[in-house]
Amino acid sequence: xxxxxxxxxAHYQTETGMVKAVDGVSFSIGEDEVFGLAGExxxxxxxxxRTLMRLIPDSARVSADRLAFRGQDxxxxxxxxxxxxxxxxxxxxxxxxAMNSLNPVHRVGDQIVEAIxxxxxxxxxxxxxxxxxxxxxxGLQSGLTRSYPHEFSGGMRQRAMIAMxxxxxxxxxxxxxxxxxxxxxxxxxxxxxLAEIRKQVKKPKSILLITHDISVIAEMSNRIGxxxxxxxxxxxxxxxxxxxxxxxxxxxxxxxxxxxxxPDRQLISIPGSPPNLIGDIPGCMFAKRCPFAISxxxxxxxxxKEVAPGHFAACIRTDHVDxxxxxxxxxxxxESSKSKN
Amino acid sequence: MGILEVxxxxxxxxxxxxxxxxxxxxKKPSVIKAVDGVSFGIEAGEILGIAGExxxxxxxxxSLITxxxxxxxxxxxxxxxxxxxxxxxxxxxxxxxxxxxxQDPYESLNPRFTTxxxxxxxxxxxxxxxxxxxxEKVFSTLELAGLKPEEYQNRYxxxxxxxxxxxxxxxxxxVLGPELVIADEPVSMLDVSIRAGILDxxxxxxxxxxxxxxxxxxxxxILSNISERLMIMYLGKVMELGTTRDVIAEPLHPYAxxxxxxxxxxxxxxxxxxxxxxxxxxxxxxxxxxxxxxSRCPQGIMEECGTVDPPLNEAKxxxxxxxxxx
Numbered sequence: 001x002x003x004x005x006x007x008x009x010a011h012y013q014t015e016t017g018m019v020k021a022v023d024g025v026s027f028s029i030g031e032d033e034v035f036g037l038a039g040e041x042x043x044x045x046x047x048x049x050r051t052l053m054r055l056i057p058d059s060a061r062v063s064a065d066r067l068a069f070r071g072q073d074x075x076x077x078x079x080x081x082x083x084x085x086x087x088x089x090x091x092x093x094x095x096x097x098a099m100n101s102l103n104p105v106h107r108v109g110d111q112i113v114e115a116i117x118x119x120x121x122x123x124x125x126x127x128x129x130x131x132x133x134x135x136x137x138x139g140l141q142s143g144l145t146r147s148y149p150h151e152f153s154g155g156m157r158q159r160a161m162i163a164m165x166x167x168x169x170x171x172x173x174x175x176x177x178x179x180x181x182x183x184x185x186x187x188x189x190x191x192x193x194l195a196e197i198r199k200q201v202k203k204p205k206s207i208l209l210i211t212h213d214i215s216v217i218a219e220m221s222n223r224i225g226x227x228x229x230x231x232x233x234x235x236x237x238x239x240x241x242x243x244x245x246x247x248x249x250x251x252x253x254x255x256x257x258x259x260x261x262x263p264d265r266q267l268i269s270i271p272g273s274p275p276n277l278i279g280d281i282p283g284c285m286f287a288k289r290c291p292f293a294i295s296x297x298x299x300x301x302x303x304x305k306e307v308a309p310g311h312f313a314a315c316i317r318t319d320h321v322d323x324x325x326x327x328x329x330x331x332x333x334x335e336s337s338k339s340k341n
Numbered sequence: 342m343g344i345l346e347v348x349x350x351x352x353x354x355x356x357x358x359x360x361x362x363x364x365x366x367x368k369k370p371s372v373i374k375a376v377d378g379v380s381f382g383i384e385a386g387e388i389l390g391i392a393g394e395x396x397x398x399x400x401x402x403x404s405l406i407t408x409x410x411x412x413x414x415x416x417x418x419x420x421x422x423x424x425x426x427x428x429x430x431x432x433x434x435x436x437x438x439x440x441x442x443x444q445d446p447y448e449s450l451n452p453r454f455t456t457x458x459x460x461x462x463x464x465x466x467x468x469x470x471x472x473x474x475x476x477e478k479v480f481s482t483l484e485l486a487g488l489k490p491e492e493y494q495n496r497y498x499x500x501x502x503x504x505x506x507x508x509x510x511x512x513x514x515x516v517l518g519p520e521l522v523i524a525d526e527p528v529s530m531l532d533v534s535i536r537a538g539i540l541d542x543x544x545x546x547x548x549x550x551x552x553x554x555x556x557x558x559x560x561x562x563i564l565s566n567i568s569e570r571l572m573i574m575y576l577g578k579v580m581e582l583g584t585t586r587d588v589i590a591e592p593l594h595p596y597a598x599x600x601x602x603x604x605x606x607x608x609x610x611x612x613x614x615x616x617x618x619x620x621x622x623x624x625x626x627x628x629x630x631x632x633x634x635x636s637r638c639p640q641g642i643m644e645e646c647g648t649v650d651p652p653l654n655e656a657k658x659x660x661x662x663x664x665x666x667x
Contacts, residue, residue, distance in 0.1 A: 040532040041503075153621055183394035183559065185618055188603035192615060212533065215562070215605035219613070238609040256537045260589060260604045261611065263565035269538035273502040 002172055002206050003029040003091075006066035010044075010051045012059060017278040021047040021060075023230040026304055026312075029172065032204035036221030036238070038214050038253075042274055044230040045210050046096070049176050052208075053093050054082055069172075088119040092165040096176040098158040102149040109135070109145025112164045119168055134163040137200070139193055155186035159193065166197070174208045179216060191220060214257050218242065223310075226250050229274050229285035232304060236311035246313035246321050249286045251328035268331050284315065291333045292317060292324050343382035344521060344553050345406070350415035352376040352401050356626070374625045375401040377577035378415070380653065385520075388547060388554045390568025390585060392561055392600070394622050397574040399557050403523050406555070407441055408432075419521070437467055440519035442543075444526040446506035450498040456483070457494040460513045467517060478516055485550075486512040487542060504535035511542065515550065522547070523555045528563065540567050561604045565589050573597045576625045576633040579653055583660035593662040596634045632665070640666060 010022040022044045029035045039045045050056040052067075052074075067074045069086060077085070095101045103111055109131045116127040132142040138159040149157060158178060165173050178194075179187040198205050209220055217224055218238060225235035226249065234247040245251050255268040272289040275281060284290070287297040294317065302314040307321075317324075327333045352375050358368040376398040383389050391399045404410040406417055408424060417424045419435060427435055440463075443449035450459055460479045469475065480490040486508040498506055507527065514522060524543060528536045544567055547554050558564050564571055564585065571585040573594070581588055581597045592598045599616035606613055620637045632638070635646040645651075645665050656667040 040534060155621060183622065184561070184600060184603045185394065185616070186621065187605075188616060191605075213605070214533065215607040218607045218609045219605050221609075242607075242609055253533060254607075256534050257607045258537075258560075258562040258566045259607050260562045260565045260601065261606055261608070263585065263589060265566075267537035267540060267566060269536065269541070270534040271538075273504065273535070 001028050001068075002031050002033075002070060003208070004066055004068045005052075006064060008048070008051065008064040008067060009062065010047050010056060011061045012057075013061070014278070019277050020230050021277060022051060023277075024304075025227070025230075025232045027225050027232060027235050029206050029208060031171070032198075032206060033223065034198075034207045034209055034221045036209045036211070036217035036224045037227060038211065038217050038224060039227035040212055040274065042229075042277075043227045044277075045227050046176060048227075049093070049174055049208075049210060053087075053091070053174065054079060083119075088115065088168045088170060090170050091172045091174060092168070092170040094158075094161050094165045094173060094175040094178050097181065098161040098178075099154060099181075101161060102157060104149050107146050107148055108152065108160050109147075112145070112160075112167055115164055116167050130167065131163075134166055135160070137166065137197060138163045139189070153186075154182055155190065158182065158186075158190055162190070162194070162197075166201070169201070169203055170205075171203065172206045172208060175210065177211050178209070180211060180213065187216070191216065194220070214253060215259070226253065230277055231285055231314060232312075233286065233315075234311075234313045236308075236313075240308070240311055244308070244311075245325070246307050246311065246318050247286075247315050248290045248292050248324055248328070251324060252289075252334070255328060255334075266331060268329075268334050271334060291327075291336055292320065344385040344420060345383045346416075346418040346421075347382070347402075347406070348380050348416045348418070350376055350379045350402070350405060350417065351413045352398075352405055352410060353413045371627050374577045374628055376405065376412075377625065377628070378650075379574075379577070379579050380415075381572060381579060381582060383521075383553055383555065385553050386547070386551060387570060388544070388556055388568045390564035390571045391555060391557045391574060392559065392564055392571060393574035394559065394600075396576065396622060396624055398577040398625070399574050400525060402574075403441070403525055403555065403557060406521075407439055407523060408435070433467070437517045438519050439521045439523065440514040440517060442507075442511055442514045442522060442524040442527045445530050446503060446510050447498075447530065449510060450506060452498050454497070455494065456488070456496050456498075456501070456509050457490075459498075459509055460516050463513055463517050479512075482512045482516045483509075485515065485546060487538075488512070502535075503531050504538060507531060507539055508542070511539075511546075515546065515552075518550070519552055521553045521555070523557070525557045526559070527556075529558065529560065536563075543567070561589070561601060573600065576622070576628060578633050579661075579663060580634070581660075581662045582653065583657075587657070587660050593656055593660065593667060594634075594664045595638050595640045595666075597662075599639070632663075 006026045008025045012019040037045055051062055112131040113127045131145050135142055135145055179190055221238050224238050224241045226233045228249050233249045252270040270289050283298040283300055284302045287293045300316055302316045304312050304314040307313045307318050354373040356371045362368040393399050405412050461475050464475050483490040488508050528539050556568050568585050571588040573581045575596050581594045592601050599618045602614055602616045617639050618637055631647040632651050635642055651663045651665050653661045653663045656662045
């Protein structure tokens with residue numbers, strides 16, 4: 001097991017109360033695996049990354065039953081140990097909006113060199129050579145290492161960030177919305193390049209891919225997790241999650257997502273909006289918007305339990321899943337939950 | 342005849358070089374051909390989708406139609422009348438009949454206006470006085486947009502969710518009873534689970550209120566779902582235009598083929614053919630002669646591709662393409 005997360009929580013104290021941005025998330029990523037984490041804005045996926053990468057402010061209260069990378073307890077590590085042992089060499093990050101992640105007054109190549117020097121014992125010349133080969137690896141001409149960020153297009157900057165994340169040959173790359181805001185043909189090339197890179201490099205690369213775009217996740221991931229309001233609702237191997245989902249929220253997302261291959265399919269939105277993350281919701285976070293909710297749903301905590309081999313869901317009514325799957329494709333099912341609220 | 346006819350529309354922006362390069366190297370101003378000879382018509386009641394990557398001119402085209410920009414050349418005719426020739430009174434009527442739904446409901450609503458005022462503002466600006474009349478119109482339009490007037494009228498934008506904000510945006514676009522609505526990426530800022538509701542709303546209202554709609558989006562999966570006809574633009578030119586079904590199922594232009602096959606499919610068992618396109622979209626600055634796409638085109642280049650700009654021809658009934666292959 002590469003990364004093992006069990007019952008991870010990240011809470012913020014605010015004036016109005018405790019914001020439970022991440023509230024008991026459990027999943028794991030194996031060697032050479034792409035785990036896709038999907039969720040809408042405010043579901044806590046970015047806080048999860050920040051917690052993992054130690055970019056979360058000190059005011060946040062982070063706890064977990066287990067947060068381990070190859071068996072090493074990440075929570076027990078000091079920031080210094082984390083920087084020396086894990087960051088860049090084991091886990092690297094491709095942040096959201098690569099547009100703003102590069103320093104505008106330094107050459108792109110130099111920024112990669114600096115990152116290499118800070119985390120390894122390479123000489124400056126070796127690091128510069130490494131930067132050039134990384135650029136070629138992501139399909140950028142080697143001469144471009146001498147360019148400044150403003151001379152790059154959005155897609156080129158994103159590729160430069162991917163090159164940088166590969167600099168010290170990490171085992172896990174965390175990607176936060178890597179193609180959001182890019183044009184579809186540019187996105188296509190980046191996704192293809194990523195798939196190529198995973199095949200080429202000697203050390204197997206795992207990716208934690210975070211995006212709201214379910215079609216990108218569907219194409220790239222081996223396993224998928226669906227997050228909602230700070231909690232993981234469901235996780236399963238990709239095909240299973242799409243073909244046999246258990247959680248009503250996953251069923252709802254599937255209905256709402258358009259596909260160019262099925263232009264005549266009626267899209268169905270999920271009525272309502274996500275709950276406030278402040279305060280205690282004893283039951284299911286999705287209960288208020290769920291057409292299949294019963295009164296227990298709003299006060300019985302849904303355990304994240306294994307419903308099929310390798311397939312987990314946080315729903316207390318998974319024994320009724322056949323009924324859910326049958327009715328979820330009907331627009332009236334979802335409209336009825338609207339009138340209930 | 343359609344409700345709107347756009348003919349050989351051009352919008353060029355000039356980039357003036359700095360003083361020094363003008364004097365020393367005698368540099369001439371460069372031209373950005375944001376929209377360069379675009380012609381299309383739209384039938385009353387239909388939803389026309391415009392797709393393309395950033396810089397293709399889809400937003401500029403909309404700004405020209407709504408008269409937020411003046412064209413360099415070409416004509417836009419609304420119900421047969423050239424809109425550049427409209428007098429003051431007719432222009433006001435035109436503005437009333439052509440309305441915009443904006444992309445970002447977080448930026449486009451005045452934070453100091455309540456929902457009621459946001460929707461009433463166009464009525465007031467058009468001088469439709471009468472307190473009672475305004476209240477009636479605002480309430481009925483909010484109702485149409487799926488917001489309960491009593492519950493929402495006094496709320497400020499920050500008290501609304503993204504989907505609710507966009508509904509307010511839609512209500513204020515529709516309150517004047519427009520005949521042509523231009524929706525510029527109306528759902529791109531919204532979460533997936535509420536997108537479908539906004540798309541449904543626009544589609545339902547276009548039928549009920551009988552307005553025509555130009556729906557601009559970079560997302561072909563959304564356009565495949567909502568638009569009846571689809572126009573694909575690239576660097577200021579129309580590359581392909583036809584019914585959405587034809588364009589998506591059988592794209593003719595090599596660019597349209599690449600663009601459509603690059604759209605990810607939300608189904609892990611589907612293996613999509615990968616498009617083979619070189620290079621990146623350049624900017625439409627001083628474009629070379631010939632087809633705008635020829636340097637990236639995967640179909641071997643014929644001689645004319647680099648010299649003759651291909652006109653938009655009807656390759657099949659109702660299906661137009663600008664490519665020398667057809």
